[in-house]
Amino acid sequence: MRILLAEDDAMLGDGLRAGLRQQGYLVDWVRDGLAAEREIMGGEYQAAVLDLGLPFKDGLEVLQSLRLRKMTLPILVLTARDAVPDRIKGLDLGADDYVLKPVDLFELGARLRSLVRRAHGQTQDLIDCADLQMNLSARKVSLGGQEVVLSTREFDLLHVLLLNIGRVLSREQLEQQLYSWGAEVESNTIEVHIHHLRKKLRPDLIQTVRGVGYTLPRPKASH
Structure with missing residues (x-):
């Protein structure tokens, strides 16, 4: 953050x-x-x-x-x-x-x-997205009730995406929210973190909108 x-x-x-x-x-x-x-x-x-x-x-x-x-x-x-x-x-x-x-x-x-x-319209320190849960104060993430170990940058990137569910964020927007002044950011850094998140969580969790950026889609309503 x-x-x-x-x-x-x-x-x-x-x-x-x-x-x-x-x-x-x-x-x-x-x-x-x-x-x-x-x-x-x-x-x-x-x-x-x-x-x-x-x-x-x-x-x-x-x-x-x-x-x-x-x-x-x-x-x-x-x-x-x-x-x-x-x-x-x-x-x-x-x-x-x-x-x-x-x-x-x-x-x-x-x-x-x-x-x-x-x-962002939330009332507690937990963010839920289907079977994915993020605890902000403890800085922990679980998927289907099982804890998933993320690096600091992976956690922060997932947090930004969770705060903007359904919104497409460009690589530049993500970089601006993940890196403070003076930080050196390689051109493929965001892509690498996205790859690691997909591997640790779910391949289809984060979607790529070609030529625009990345989005975490809203969960489909169950019937």
């Missing part, structure tokens, strides 16, 4: 990025409001973590600008414990949730998972 972190405090930002990466998140980190707004407008992110006290353009201004542009990306704001008016204003301007400083990394990770779930 790729997220944008906007935090100007170097020590806190480094700690947040490291802690979220340990929980399986891909984290791009910016240190000012203008950069945060630019990256959210142009990037493929599942969610954003936005500090309110950013230089150049504060977090509330960024939030307001994004919502005025009809950006629906889930946004979680970081606020000081005593900044109740800022928390209220942030929620009124369109923030989806907030976490108080000092930040508990596991709470932050759980709240991000919850935001992404809700954005």
Whole structure:
């Protein structure tokens, strides 16, 4: 799951990025409001973590600008414990949730998972697709009740496809959601991961739409 972190405090930002990466998140980190707004407008992110006290353009201004542009990306704001008016204003301007400083990394990770779930119409930490089940918090996948061991990248790719059941995603869209800044991606990387998923799960699970991309079709209704 790729997220944008906007935090100007170097020590806190480094700690947040490291802690979220340990929980399986891909984290791009910016240190000012203008950069945060630019990256959210142009990037493929599942969610954003936005500090309110950013230089150049504060977090509330960024939030307001994004919502005025009809950006629906889930946004979680970081606020000081005593900044109740800022928390209220942030929620009124369109923030989806907030976490108080000092930040508990596991709470932050759980709240991000919850935001992404809700954005995709899900109510729990389990994603079911016919006999395929994904547990996001435990990062486990089972098929027909039997656990299937996936690599980190295979799990993340399957997660993206499950969040977009029935939608065709291009290779470029998948790469943008699976790799953070500076990562070197070979031209056939997505194809290799798709091949491994088909081999470990089911050959017909992920379909190729020639010249367009890949899709995980909606399960057919049983009669």
